[in-house]
Amino acid sequence: MATIAADKQYGLYINGKWEQTEEMMEVINKYNQEVTAHISSAKKEHVDAAVQGAKEALKSPFPPYARYEVLMKAAQLLVDRCEEFAQVLALEVGKPIRESRGEIERAAQTLVISAEEAKRIHGEGVPVEAAQGSENRMAFTIRVPVGVIAAITPFNVPVNLVCHKIGPALAAGNSVVLKPAEVTPICALMLADLFEEAGLPKGRLQVLTGDGAKIGEWLLENKDVNMFTFTGSPLVGEYIRSKAGLRKVALELGNNSATIVHNDANLEQAASLISQKSFNNAGQVCISVQRVYVQEEAFESFIDLLKKKTEKLVIGDPSDESTDIGPMIRLREAERVESWVNEAVEEGAVIALGGKRNGALYEPTILTNVNDDMKVCREEVFGPVVSVATYKEIDEVIAKVNDSDYGLQAGLFTNDLQFAMKAAREIEVGGLIVNDASAYRVDHMPYGGVKNSGNGKEGPKYAIEEMTEERIIVLNL
């Protein structure tokens, strides 16, 4: 790793070798906008070589105990190199350094959980003898790897979300061709280096950097790819599904996450958690709180508390220990968020806090007097903006939360058990978090959305189900 970090020219990782291309792409330091490194840009021949190598690698045995050992070793190396990885995250994502360290610690956990799951992949007995004429038969299922999995990942959590793909895929005995986001590729290449050191057999992990749309197209055209696992925007997810044909596709997409604050909630706790979880990573988190619905009588007190907590957040250089909010991933994304907020204000919204942009830094912003048809409520903002509206009745607020194209996770602050259970049944999401904001995730839980938020579940145990096929074995005795 030291050699590739020093010259800041990163190659593709194909069949265990680093390959530099003539054409290179720039990687930008997201805080000062300076070019910090160059990455290789894969062509079709590289994509095909990577897929071919991944397919070949499947022919060499890689039993579950060996997968366990490699994944555990990789997790340990990640812990050992936490600071090195965190510094790269601060630079290429613009993620504040304390939050970056948190991501690396979680990524190491994701690998440990994947390692543990590698030992637990099993089928079940099937009582075929219950069917007349099958009295002398026995049957059971086994789970076999899908084969070559193309993993395409987003910029916002580029170590842990990559580990959520390669951890379970390798644990289940597959090979992976990884295509990280073009704006945050370095930590994915560092992971490849780390897996090599952990003893991963050559070819089991390939990493292709460069133009996302082109590489995506070449991967989709290559029929030796057996499955696509994608985390990113609904637009690209839908495109992948439309081109993947009959192959397996798992999609983790966007959301405009809602969180409800009921009258009986602990408002101090609700404001504290909503303030943290609306603005983490400058709001560039798929379950980031975007819409808050507060019951009318609690509105004034809640807004005061939310403003007080949010005012304390420090905006600035992600490498500074005191920073809570760094820059957005691109200047044009901060400009887009600014224009959406301005549009909401023209339509009657009030800025209760924030609303200013300085380059790619956008202040944590609280909007009130919003309606559900404003872009800041209806679409995914993916920036540090939270809109707070009111409601009177429980049925009304459930309908408001469900009036969305998305359904990843929602939060509900209440001590009313009846309301919590009604919400559990009626809110259309992959996960409901009671007495916390929508943005709660630990890495072994099932995680994934409904509606335009995607399909398929993450969390190593659940991802392994997607990344294996169930095969039945019938014995005629």
Ligand code: NAD
């Ligand atoms: P994006 O869709 O722009 O890019 C994601 C990946 O797709 C990148 O690697 C990109 O290079 C690649 N890509 C782009 N065009 C492609 C094409 N035509 N074919 C194949 N691949 C292509 O998303 P982003 O901006 O990196 O990430 C933000 C989005 O990701 C948000 O919508 C967010 O909600 C979502 N997200 C979802 C989850 C989740 O778990 N549900 C987690 C994180 C982010």
